[in-house]
Amino acid sequence: MTGRIEGKIALVTGAASGLGAAIVRRFHAGGAAIMLADIDEAQSTILTRSLGLIRAAGRDVRGGLDRCLRWG
Secondary structure: OOOOOOEEEEEEEEEOOHHHHHHHHHHHHHOOOOEEEEEEOOHHHHHHHHOOOOOOEOHHHHHHHHHOOOOO
């Protein structure tokens, strides 16, 4: 997948486990910048650290994308 998504930005919801985590790993390997969104902040942090990413935050996207994107 390298090249197809390199330099792209991806917002992955449900990213802390299962299919979401697999997508994060695949996009990371392909060179994309990733924002992880998941209600489970602890698991998001574990995944973020395992990939050497900078920051994770628990986010509940059910309230809308605007609320999810605020890093407060």
